[in-house]
Amino acid sequence: xxxxxxxxxxxxxxxxxxxxxxxxxxxxxxxxxxxxxxxxxxxxxxxxxxxxxxxxxxxxxxxxxxxxxxxxxxxxxxxxxxxxxxxxxxxxxxxxxxxxxxxxxxxxxxxxxxxxxxxxxxxxxxxxxxxxxxxxxxxxxxxxxxxxxxxxxxxxxxxxxxxxxxxxxxxxxxxxxxxxxxxxxxxxxxxxxxxxxxxxxxxxxxxxxxxxxxxxxxxxxxxxxxxxxxxxxxxxxxxxxxxxxxxxxxxxxxxxxxxxxxxxxxxxxxxxxxxxxxxxxxxxxxxxxxxxxxxxxxxx
Amino acid sequence: xxxxxxxxxxxxxxxxxxxxxxxxxxxxxxxxxxxxxxxxxxxxxxxxxxxxxxxxxxxxxxxxxxxxxxxxxxxxxxxxxxxxxxxxxxxxxxxxxxxxxxxxxxxxxxxxxxxxxxxxxxxxxxxxxxxxxxxxxxxxxxxxxxxxxxxxxxxxxxxxxxxxxxxxxxxxxxxxxxxxxxxxxxxxxxxxxxxxxxxxxxxxxxxxxxxxxxxxxxxxxxxxxxxxxxxxxxxxxxxxxxxxxxxxxxxxxxxxxxxxxxxxxxxxxxxxxxxxxxxxxxxxxxxxxxxxxxxxxxxxxxxxxxxxxxxxxxxxxxxxxxxxxxxxxxxxxxxxxxxxxxxxxxxxxxxxxxxxxxxxx
Numbered sequence: 001x002x003x004x005x006x007x008x009x010x011x012x013x014x015x016x017x018x019x020x021x022x023x024x025x026x027x028x029x030x031x032x033x034x035x036x037x038x039x040x041x042x043x044x045x046x047x048x049x050x051x052x053x054x055x056x057x058x059x060x061x062x063x064x065x066x067x068x069x070x071x072x073x074x075x076x077x078x079x080x081x082x083x084x085x086x087x088x089x090x091x092x093x094x095x096x097x098x099x100x101x102x103x104x105x106x107x108x109x110x111x112x113x114x115x116x117x118x119x120x121x122x123x124x125x126x127x128x129x130x131x132x133x134x135x136x137x138x139x140x141x142x143x144x145x146x147x148x149x150x151x152x153x154x155x156x157x158x159x160x161x162x163x164x165x166x167x168x169x170x171x172x173x174x175x176x177x178x179x180x181x182x183x184x185x186x187x188x189x190x191x192x193x194x195x196x197x198x199x200x201x202x203x204x205x206x207x208x209x210x211x212x213x214x215x216x217x218x219x220x221x222x223x224x225x226x227x228x229x230x231x232x233x234x235x236x237x238x239x240x241x242x243x244x245x246x247x248x249x250x251x252x253x254x255x256x257x258x259x260x261x262x263x264x265x266x267x268x269x270x271x272x273x274x275x276x277x278x279x280x281x282x283x284x285x286x287x288x289x290x291x292x293x294x295x296x297x298x299x300x
Numbered sequence: 301x302x303x304x305x306x307x308x309x310x311x312x313x314x315x316x317x318x319x320x321x322x323x324x325x326x327x328x329x330x331x332x333x334x335x336x337x338x339x340x341x342x343x344x345x346x347x348x349x350x351x352x353x354x355x356x357x358x359x360x361x362x363x364x365x366x367x368x369x370x371x372x373x374x375x376x377x378x379x380x381x382x383x384x385x386x387x388x389x390x391x392x393x394x395x396x397x398x399x400x401x402x403x404x405x406x407x408x409x410x411x412x413x414x415x416x417x418x419x420x421x422x423x424x425x426x427x428x429x430x431x432x433x434x435x436x437x438x439x440x441x442x443x444x445x446x447x448x449x450x451x452x453x454x455x456x457x458x459x460x461x462x463x464x465x466x467x468x469x470x471x472x473x474x475x476x477x478x479x480x481x482x483x484x485x486x487x488x489x490x491x492x493x494x495x496x497x498x499x500x501x502x503x504x505x506x507x508x509x510x511x512x513x514x515x516x517x518x519x520x521x522x523x524x525x526x527x528x529x530x531x532x533x534x535x536x537x538x539x540x541x542x543x544x545x546x547x548x549x550x551x552x553x554x555x556x557x558x559x560x561x562x563x564x565x566x567x568x569x570x571x572x573x574x575x576x577x578x579x580x581x582x583x584x585x586x587x588x589x590x591x592x593x594x595x596x597x598x599x600x601x602x603x604x605x606x607x608x609x610x611x612x613x614x615x616x617x618x619x620x621x622x623x624x625x626x627x628x629x630x631x632x633x634x635x636x637x638x639x640x641x642x643x644x645x646x647x648x649x650x651x652x653x654x655x656x657x658x659x660x661x
Binding site: 189193194195200204208 | 453
């Protein structure tokens with residue numbers, strides 16, 4: 001069968017192409033442009049080639065050491081909050097009620113932290129943790145624990161992590177709850193008939209059925225925590241010293257603090273690339289693992 | 301392996317204070333003997349799945365007791381009841397292989413490994429699952445998945461009963477026949493009590509030795525397929541079983557005679573003590589009514605159409621306001637739509653308020 005060729009259809013794509021060009025491609029190209037040049041203000045630019053990238057990836061330079069230090073810090077942070085939030089979210093979802101008015105109440109309470117603007121979350125915890133007027137800081141210090149997130153590295157880290165767990169575990173819990181709700185009753189009844197223990201029900205039914213929502217939850221939480229900026233910036237400002245300076249905070253310091261546009265552009269391109277690669281690897285691995293057990297047909 | 305007794309068992313999903321007429325299962329008492337093949341037959345919403353879930357313990361009864369071999373097990377949980385159940389849609393454990401799926405009920409109960417292996421092999425052989433034993437269960441078709449579910453139901457040798465809740469709904473008609481005969485064979489081999497819920501009369505009549513017909517939360521009759529066919533205890537049974545269903549027509553019954561539309565039909569037995577206020581009907585299966593050429597002595601009727609079911613033909617006829625289905629004997633030719641109906645007196649039953657009345661000889 002001959003298909004008629006009609007090139008007019010391209011006009012339908014044109015508006016989208018323009019919007020994407022102005023909102024994403026042009027700014028990105030500007031960043032690429034900056035990353036190759038040096039500037040001393042007055043809109044004067046000097047070609048620097050891949051100089052900034054070389055410096056960035058060489059840990060012996062100032063830029064490189066700052067980049068790698070914040071990168072490891074950030075990866076460690078993501079690992080810790082994933083290790084806490086995913087199991088905790090599953091646990092919360094498992095202990096939520098299945099019917100009645102309690103469901104609505106739980107959902108609203110869980111959704112609350114998600115609705116709070118990020119800088120407000122930072123402010124809440126900043127005040128909450130203050131040893132003089134904050135409830136948490138005051139109580140801890142009066143219990144004899146020398147807690148001060150402004151001067152102590154460990155305390156600062158603990159506060160940032162607890163804050164993130166408080167803010168985002170709900171997301172994991174809600175996703176898991178949705179996954180749990182979609183399991184037909186027959187599975188639980190069959191498990192009862194088969195004499196399965198609570199643990200066997202979890203490993204044989206609930207966990208496999210949550211596999212897909214967990215994939216989404218881990219991906220979202222990894223990306224978000226790897227790009228985290230506002231909350232730690234408001235809470236600790238990256239301190240004490242550089243102990244809670246994550247990549248995004250470092251980036252803003254270089255770009256807006258020192259106004260090194262070239263270095264900042266090179267850093268942000270690498271930053272972006274890391275997120276893309278990690279997400280891609282992660283997604284491929286997880287979906288391939290899923291391909292070993294293809295989706296349910298019929299009841300599920 | 302056990303005899304199962306139900307004593308005044310009743311269930312309401314809205315609690316014990318609800319109007320008894322709204323109960324999903326009205327009080328019943330009955331006995332299921334060890335090793336029997338039973339079918340629970342009835343239309344959707346008649347309470348058959350409720351009854352099944354009460355026996356397996358998924359639902360706790362509002363009233364009454366369930367006894368296994370005389371021991372009251374009503375308060376026991378499903379796990380402790382020693383019962384197997386297969387559901388309408390296949391339930392398989394995604395992460396396990398077919399073999400692990402079959403072994404799951406045994407593993408959970410701490411059966412020794414050698415015994416599990418032997419039993420799983422045996423069941424896989426009976427259900428033709430042997431080539432798939434080491435494959436992931438999720439990769440199989442819906443048919444095969446349901447076979448795994450059936451296998452998990454059958455794998456325990458010590459169960460009091462195996463309950464099937466319309467297990468062949470998702471299976472292709474072709475395979476349905478095979479699986480049903482397989483279940484029947486398994487029943488003979490394994491000596492298990494089996495209770496099979498279905499709304500399909502063919503399924504019920506071919507599987508079971510005893511068919512229990514339910515209607516509106518009540519058991520209306522339980523008996524062999526032949527009993528249900530020849531002597532329905534309730535007009536519902538007559539209507540529900542058989543295709544086409546029983547002819548049920550209001551009539552005046554006196555002694556050995558029934559009058560329909562001014563015409564008298566002879567009855568085999570005598571009915572003298574019929575309750576006065578009751579609605580009296582006669583019921584006769586189409587197989588026992590013949591269409592004949594009109595003649596005095598036969599009930600005269602008009603033929604509306606003739607359905608050819610292949611081996612037999614049934615005529616849809618009208619007598620006054622009443623409609624009948626009747627067998628068309630070979631060689632009969634309808635002339636102008638008028639016909640006579642010839643009844644077999646031995647198979648004409650009398651119903652008072654929908655319940656069978658036994659006449660006196």
